[in-house]
Amino acid sequence: MDYENFCSQILDVDPNIRFATVYDEWAVCTGGGMRDGVKNFLSEHAENELVNISILDWKARKDMSKWLGKTKYTLAEYDKVKRFSFYLGDDHLLLVSAEKDCETNMVVDEVIKLYYKNQN
Numbered sequence: 194m195d196y197e198n199f200c201s202q203i204l205d206v207d208p209n210i211r212f213a214t215v216y217d218e219w220a221v222c223t224g225g226g227m228r229d230g231v232k233n234f235l236s237e238h239a240e241n242e243l244v245n246i247s248i249l250d251w252k253a254r255k256d257m258s259k260w261l262g263k264t265k266y267t268l269a270e271y272d273k274v275k276r277f278s279f280y281l282g283d284d285h286l287l288l289v290s291a292e293k294d295c296e297t298n299m300v301v302d303e304v305i306k307l308y309y310k311n312q313n
Contacts, residue, residue: 196224196285199311203287204228206303209295211274216286220248223285234273244288247278251286266301279304 196215203213203225212233214225220241227233235243254264269276275295279287287308291300 194311198224199307200225200287202307202311203289203304206307207291207295207300209292210289210300211292212288212290214288215281216244216248216288218248218252218284218286220244225287247286247288251278251280254280255283265305268297268301275300277301277304279308281308 200213200215204210210228211231212227215223217223233240258264264280266277266279270293274290274293275297277289277300279289281287287304289300289304
């Protein structure tokens with residue numbers, strides 16, 4: 194999959210989406226980034242910490258899948274943003290952040306549709 198194009202399509206879904214980036218299991222960015230003109234609330238160090246925590250959480254959820262099934266996504270809502278983690282198979286993690294007043298179900302539905310559309 195072309196993760197750069199995939200993340201660009203996600204940013205096109207809604208102007209409330211601030212950030213869409215795909216990481217591999219070693220926390221290496223494989224595509225995407227912050228929407229142009231949007232200020233990052235996190236320092237580079239804090240962003241790296243959050244990505245590493247997300248990767249650890251993803252790996253822990255993979256271990257639980259034998260009992261609960263595979264995780265499709267998780268959502269954290271903060272005072273300033275909503276942060277989504279989408280589990281793209283066993284090898285990649287998509288992190289998306291959006292303004293706090295974004296329509297949660299629309300973001301989830303559109304990201305999942307784009308994921309399946311881009312798998313061809």
